[in-house]
Amino acid sequence: xxxxxxxxxxxxxxxxxxxAEIKVPSARILDAARSLKDAGFDYLSFITEVDWQDRLxxxxxxxxYDYRSQPLGVILRADLPRVDLxxxxxxxxxxxxxxxxxxxxFEMMGISFLGHPDLRRILLPDDFVGxxxxxxxxxxxxxxxxxxxxxxxx
Amino acid sequence: MADTLIxxxxxxxxxxxxDTIFESFDTLGVVEDENLLTLNLGPQxxxxxxxxxxxxxxxxxxxxxxxxxxxxxxxxxxxxxxxRTYNHGTVLTDRMDYLSPITTNWAYALSIERLTGxxxxxxxxxxxxxxxxxxxxxxxxxxxxTFGMDVGTYGTPLLYALREREAVLDLLSxxxxxxxxxxxxxxxxxxxxxxxxxxxxxERFLRxxxxxxxxxxAVLAGNEVFRNRTVGVGMIPPEVARAYSVxxxxxxxxxxxxxxxxxxxxxxxxRFDWDVPVHYNGDCFDRYMVRLEEMRQSTRILxxxxxxxxxxxxxxxxxxxxxxxxxEAYARIEGPKGEIGFYLISDGTVNPYRYNCRPPSxxxxxxxxQIAVGHKLADxxxxxxxxxxxxxxxxx
Numbered sequence: 001x002x003x004x005x006x007x008x009x010x011x012x013x014x015x016x017x018x019x020a021e022i023k024v025p026s027a028r029i030l031d032a033a034r035s036l037k038d039a040g041f042d043y044l045s046f047i048t049e050v051d052w053q054d055r056l057x058x059x060x061x062x063x064x065y066d067y068r069s070q071p072l073g074v075i076l077r078a079d080l081p082r083v084d085l086x087x088x089x090x091x092x093x094x095x096x097x098x099x100x101x102x103x104x105x106f107e108m109m110g111i112s113f114l115g116h117p118d119l120r121r122i123l124l125p126d127d128f129v130g131x132x133x134x135x136x137x138x139x140x141x142x143x144x145x146x147x148x149x150x151x152x153x154x
Numbered sequence: 155m156a157d158t159l160i161x162x163x164x165x166x167x168x169x170x171x172x173d174t175i176f177e178s179f180d181t182l183g184v185v186e187d188e189n190l191l192t193l194n195l196g197p198q199x200x201x202x203x204x205x206x207x208x209x210x211x212x213x214x215x216x217x218x219x220x221x222x223x224x225x226x227x228x229x230x231x232x233x234x235x236x237x238r239t240y241n242h243g244t245v246l247t248d249r250m251d252y253l254s255p256i257t258t259n260w261a262y263a264l265s266i267e268r269l270t271g272x273x274x275x276x277x278x279x280x281x282x283x284x285x286x287x288x289x290x291x292x293x294x295x296x297x298x299x300t301f302g303m304d305v306g307t308y309g310t311p312l313l314y315a316l317r318e319r320e321a322v323l324d325l326l327s328x329x330x331x332x333x334x335x336x337x338x339x340x341x342x343x344x345x346x347x348x349x350x351x352x353x354x355x356x357e358r359f360l361r362x363x364x365x366x367x368x369x370x371x372a373v374l375a376g377n378e379v380f381r382n383r384t385v386g387v388g389m390i391p392p393e394v395a396r397a398y399s400v401x402x403x404x405x406x407x408x409x410x411x412x413x414x415x416x417x418x419x420x421x422x423x424x425r426f427d428w429d430v431p432v433h434y435n436g437d438c439f440d441r442y443m444v445r446l447e448e449m450r451q452s453t454r455i456l457x458x459x460x461x462x463x464x465x466x467x468x469x470x471x472x473x474x475x476x477x478x479x480x481x482e483a484y485a486r487i488e489g490p491k492g493e494i495g496f497y498l499i500s501d502g503t504v505n506p507y508r509y510n511c512r513p514p515s516x517x518x519x520x521x522x523x524q525i526a527v528g529h530k531l532a533d534x535x536x537x538x539x540x541x542x543x544x545x546x547x548x549x550x
Contacts, residue, residue, distance in 0.1 A: 017268055017483060043412075044399050045486065046512040048497045061484055061495070065396055065410055067417035075484070097399030100520045108232075123225035123549055132233055 008032050019061075019073040026078040029058070030089040033076070037094050040064050041074050044095040047102065049109040051134045056080040056109060058088065080111065090116040108133040189213065193531070197226050201304055201535045204545030208526075208534070215530050220523040227549035235509030240266055240341065240476045243509060248335040250511060251547045253296050254289035256326075257489040258511075258547075259339040264420060264485035265496035266341040270478040275467040278343035279422045283459050284356070285326060285338055287452040291363075292322045293490035294403075294445045297542040301442060302374055304539030305383045311373050318366050325359055328352040341476065343469035353460060360457055367449050375443065384439035388525050388537035391436060398521035401514055402492025403444040404541060408436035414488035426458045438540035445542075477504055491515050491542060513550060515543040 008031055013022045024032045041062040048059040060076040080086040090113035091098045102113045103122040110131035113119060121128075130137050196207035205226035211219040231250065235243045247262045248255040260282060267274065274282075299315030323333045329348035330336035338345050374380045390400065395408040405412055413430045415423040431447030433440035478500040486495040492514025499508035518541055526534040 019484075042396055045493065046484070046495050046497065046510075048508070048510045050499060050508050059497070061497075063417070065412050067412060072418055095399060096397050097517060097520050100516060121225075123228045125225070132230065 008035065016075060018071070019075050020071045021075040021077065023077045023079075026058075026080050026086075026088050029076070029078050030091065030094070033060075033091045033094045036062055036074055036076065040066065040069050044091070044098055044101075045073075047098060047105060049105040049111060049133070051082070051109060053082075053135055055082050056086060056111065058105070058111070060091070085110055085112040087112045087114055089114050090119075092116055107131070110134065190218065195535075197223075202538065203300065203543055204548075206538075206543065206545055206548070208538070210526075210531070210534065212531060215532075217526050217529055217531060217534050220526045220534065222519055222522055224519075224545070224548050227545045229550065231550040232509050232511065236506060239504045240478070240506060243506065244337045244340055245335075247511070248337055249546055250513060250550055251293075251489065251491065251494070251515075251544050252334065253544055254293035254490050255335055256285050256289040256330075256338050257293075257487060258494055259337060260286055260421075261485060261487045261489070261494040261496045261511075263339050263341045264487060265483050265498045266476070266478065268483035268485050269481055269498055269500055270341070270476065272342045272470045272472060274343055274421075274470055276464050277347075277466040278468045278470075280459050280463040281329065281344045281348060281468065282339055282421055283423070283426075284348075284456060284463070285329060285344075287456050287459075288322050288326055290490045291449050291452050292319050292326070293542075294449050295319045295322070297490070298370055298374075298442065298445055301438075301536075301539045301542070302380075304536050305374075305380055307374070307377075307380070311370060314366075314370060314373065318363065321359060325352070325355055328355070342472050343467070347468045353463075356456070356460060360453055360460070363453055364450065367446055367453075371446055375439075375446075381439065383533075383536055384442065384540070385437060386435075387438045387529065387533050388540060389435065389437050390521065390525060394521060394524070395436070398524075399517050400492070400521060402489070402518065403441055403448060404492070404518055406431060407433045407440035407444045409434040414486055414493050418486070420485070420487055423455075425462075426455045428454050438536055441540045441542075475504055477502060482508075486512070489514055491544065491547070492518055511550060513547040515541075515545075516548045516550075519543060519548060 008024050008028050011022055011024045013020055041064050043063045043065050045061040045063050050057045050059060058078050058080065062074040062076060080088055088111060090102055093115065100122060102116055103120060105111050106113060106119055107121045107124055108131060191212045193210045193212055194207060195210060196202040197205040207223040209221040209223060210217050231246045235246050244259055244262060247258040250258045295315040295318055299312035302311030327333050329346055329352055330338040331346065390404065390408045392408045392410050395405050395410060409432060411430050411432045416430055428451045431444050431451060433444050480500055480502045482499040484495060484497045486493050494514055495512030497510040498506050501507040522541060526537055529537065
């Protein structure tokens with residue numbers, strides 16, 4: 001664990017629920033991902049994006065397919081500025097399985113992943129406006145009512 | 155960066171009203187070519203197991219590119235979860251994996267328990283294992299039966315599997331009270347105690363069920379046509395499975411012995427004697443066999459749980475309204491489709507600040523396009539069937 005931390009400047013770590021929680025600057029996320037994968041954490045379980053009102057945060061949960069290793073898992077975190085489409089490096093070169101999870105973060109929280117092979121919407125309709133998982137999102141009731149569908153069939 | 159994105163597909167911009175982008179292929183990265191046939195499989199198609207759409211480019215009958223399109227069943231469960239209390243959030247988890255709602259309930263309850271430090275009574279843990287394993291059997295029965303349909307068996311295995319699924323649903327309705335959407339596992343315990351007649355009925359079911367699994371194996375795995383359609387089709391090598399974060403029976407069919415019940419034992423799984431079934435070819439046939447083996451192992455766990463279930467409380471002592479302390483927790487369990495995780499953040503109020511689910515079907519679908527390429531169209535349907543996706547969970 002210390003070896004991984006030495007490879008990434010400006011990082012800090014602590015324990016949380018039995019997992020090692022590492023905080024890195026957002027510019028270092030790809031370096032951190034590479035060195036953690038080399039350290040044996042080859043299973044990217046989940047990417048969560050959190051809106052803390054003053055900043056956005058990405059939370060990666062990493063585990064090892066060889067589950068006898070220690071520690072059991074790693075939580076990798078990075079802060080992003082709270083603007084429209086803040087840019088961060090995609091981890092798809094390290095874990096291709098991040099593709100759909102990053103697409104979801106892109107449309108739900110408005111985070112732009114540089115180097116993603118196919119950054120498009122995934123769950124919402126394409127004329128949807130706004131980032132729904134941000135805390136200040138307000139539902140457009142005109143949009144979600146059936147009126148729109150009636151209009152289209154005319 | 156921005157100019158590499160298609161304008162209408164940028165979140166926050168919004169396309170003009172009337173731009174029916176779902177209908178145009180160029181936004182999906184599909185290249186028009188007069189030698190290729192572009193085919194929409196779905197969203198309304200019996201082989202897609204729900205409203206799932208695959209845009210495939212075919213040369214003759216061979217798939218040379220595939221683009222999965224989803225979101226037709228999106229109900230914004232995560233946004234709704236943030237606006238509701240912790241107790242109400244359980245109901246939303248039922249609607250995710252509607253074929254085995256109890257396992258999703260469990261992941262959510264486990265995450266809250268990690269957040270608050272609630273200790274679940276012993277009897278509730280046993281009831282969780284019993285209902286959870288019954289749900290796994292129920293989900294695998296649907297997977298095995300509908301997979302037979304995808305291969306072209308014309309209903310016989312499906313009806314066999316649904317016959318046993320009815321028995322499981324009848325059993326489950328004794329403690330839960332309903333057949334579907336039970337919301338049975340809640341934080342701090344379970345909703346109701348099992349009635350006394352549940353245990354003899356479960357025992358009778360466990361006596362009969364292993365012979366039924368042998369029957370499915372005899373009907374399908376011994377069938378020459380079934381073997382020709384599935385052996386060597388849709389191979390996922392272990393390194394691809396690792397890279398694409400694949401979990402569940404699909405991963406174990408590729409030769410990686412990884413089960414959250416073993417890797418990070420939750421509840422009381424470390425007390426039971428059972429094996430993690432692993433197959434090594436990673437093709438559709440192995441995925442089918444792993445599911446059959448898992449049903450046998452579930453039967454073993456159920457047998458042991460039934461013998462040792464203690465008397466006692468079924469709910470932890472707690473107040474009427476749950477206000478977890480500030481903090482966050484990620485808890486994961488092994489569902490029938492793979493690893494179900496729940497990430498919750500509490501800000502000290504009655505509503506979760508962030509309510510986020512890791513749906514196994516959604517993540518498993520990431521590698522589908524790569525696996526389907528190079529196969530015949532009919533085989534692509536078989537590969538999708540062997541993945542055993544549930545659209546309620548993919549789209550949430």
